[in-house]
Amino acid sequence: MARIGVFVCQCGNNIASTVDTQKVAEEMKKIPGVVYTQDYKFMCSAVGQELLKKVVKEHRLDGIVVAACSPHMHEKTFRKACEAAGLNPYRCEIANIREQCSWVHHDKTKKTGTLKSTDLTRMTIERLKKNKPLKTINIPLKKKALVIGGGIAGIQAALDIAESGYEVILVEKEPSIGGHMAQLSETFPTMDCSQCILTPKMVELSMHEKVRLLTYSEVEKVEGYIGNFRVQIRKKAKSVIEDLCTGCGECIEKCPFKADSEFEVMKGHKRKVIYVPFPQAVPNIPVIDREHCPKFLKDKCGICAKVCGPKAIDYSQQDEIITEEVGAIVVATGYDLMPVESFGEYGYGRIKDVVSGLYFERLASASGPTGGEIRRPSDGKVPETVVFIQCVGSRDPKRGVPYCSKICCMYSAKHTMLYKHKVHHGQAYVFYMDIRSGGKRYDEFVRRAIEEEGAVYLRGRVSSVYERDGKVIVEGADTLSGTQVEIEADMVVLATAIVPRKGAKELAQRLGISYDTYGFYNESHPKLRPVETNTAGIFLAGTCQGPMDIPDSVAQGSAAASKVISLFSREDLVREPILAEVDERVCNACWDCYYACPYSAIEQHPLKGRDGSIVRWVARVNEGACQGCGVCVAACRSKAIDLKGYTDEQVYAAINALV
């Protein structure tokens, strides 16, 4: 016979005001196997826990039910106390009589609360009777991390992990790391130059002995589980042998062919077909754009190979598949800008002098297409009036996205300043919906743009943008003065919405992490677990999770890195033993569980006879991969699988105790 102890917590008055805890305790005494019951004011207090330990020892209890708050609050506390008293922690169960009883049934006569608490506690006692002692399991851990994405968030995460002494592989899709931050001119609110603060970090990363940098590469396949991921990376053929290339740039200089530059945002800006995306690229190794290179299209040219001193050009290079084993993954794939051609009223794509905010960054950048001079794309004239339109696509549930892109208010204010600093007599106008400048020194920055730099802020939407006599006419509303305005501008800059990176969903599916309706990756908890995903061992950093600015991205990169480091600081992984278990005597190898398992944790295992021949097949659970959801258990038609901690027996015991 079981020897169970029941403690009913009063939680001060939180439970006791609507539940007669003493009565509940007395009722429980009637249940066979219950040898000790008591109600107490605060079970979670140090005194309460001591009491529990003392009673366990004195009464030689083999199981404990604490009827108290939600198990999400103090299950761990009480299980630890039990463990300290020499009891297996999984022989302790919680009956939730606070969140799911006393706090939601306000009957002051205590009748309702007492009745329900009695039921809930009884169900828990019956369940506990079927609880088996369980042991946490240890699984080995590969102390090497993979960072996907080489923007500022990924760089920061990789650097932090490498600095603490663990190996890191950073995979970047483009030929260079740096991400969007490399495209920016100056950054708010300090106006320091983006590349000046970014490039030292890029170099530091590439020189770090613990970092393996794989640029022009993509993650193709991810298998395994926390501590033991197997990752396949496709290293696209650069057509340049990295070990030989010195980065002299001769090939680029002599290459006679050009294609549109992705880095310069706007169509019409060219780069060579053998190229590095920007002068400070890391690694400083060019790649051949095979889609545009005549050598690959019609086997003509081949100049780059001729001029290359160290003979680093290799036209026959093939994509390489690299397989790596890592213990943790940081996803930092960043964002794209929403294509805004469909917003007809703004004329983007139709009117040459309507540009995106990112293009304006390139115009203002000293290394940009105009060498840092603000010149409009159509005729190269210095624009004397520039209109900035905010919320293009953002906060527009009908045609764009309902969320706020978060950085546009700040960068538009910055753009007006950059413009004013470069074109002193110029006038900037900003059409805005609201100014969102929450952040350290952010609002002061916007005030400065308005009050000191003379930007005119108009609260309202723009209804149409069209060309007239070489000007771009912007018609809109100024809702504060209640008037219609028409501005003869030379250039219009659109603050387009931030959207998830193209291919974000496909990558999420490869990784087995979840994403929201837009394609931004889901954090495990919006407040308390902001950089973890619901897949153990995979962490998030930067704008792949949602719009955020550089400081936030960097903070997240470091946060994700610290999660990885704390994971790696352990000898091996300790896992809750809530795992599926196969009874191999009953398993008939129908593989329903194999197909149902979301984690590929079911393995097909051959049972062999004495002569080594396979007698039959059975399912086996990989304890490292199993997350304990129990989908396989409900799928199993021969009832061969059960879930430890939530066995059929336990559930039926609880149901049986209903009456």
Added chain:
Amino acid sequence: MEEKGWEPRIVAFVCNWCTYAGADLAGTSRLEYRPEVRIIKLPCTGRIDPLFIIKAFEKGADGVLVSGCHPGDCHYTSGNYHARRRWIVFRELLKFAGIDLRRVHFSWVSASEALKWRDLINEVIETVRSAGPFEAYRRLNP
């Protein structure tokens, strides 16, 4: 044929991550709802064997509720989809067996939807009440 003072008994099978946490939040927010529900927590709705529901009816439940994470939000990626598929088939089976479908409910309640939980419970209890005590099944089980 309602008994005097009869109140329905509802068993709710909920997942640990969304609905259980949502029900906890209802408590933390001190919302009030009808008390005739008994929650049984499982890691995931995908763990729910249809036989649990049969058993609950056998043991005197007048109505059953299954609730988990919204589609796409499952802590275990796809457990709730398995639950949904099973549920659709199982519901048809119950209907075929002549069980009043006012007794069986399925819903998604996230960890932040305390209000939805409260309204859901009140609604389920009302609906089950309108179906009356589940005598038919109990008579099979003397």
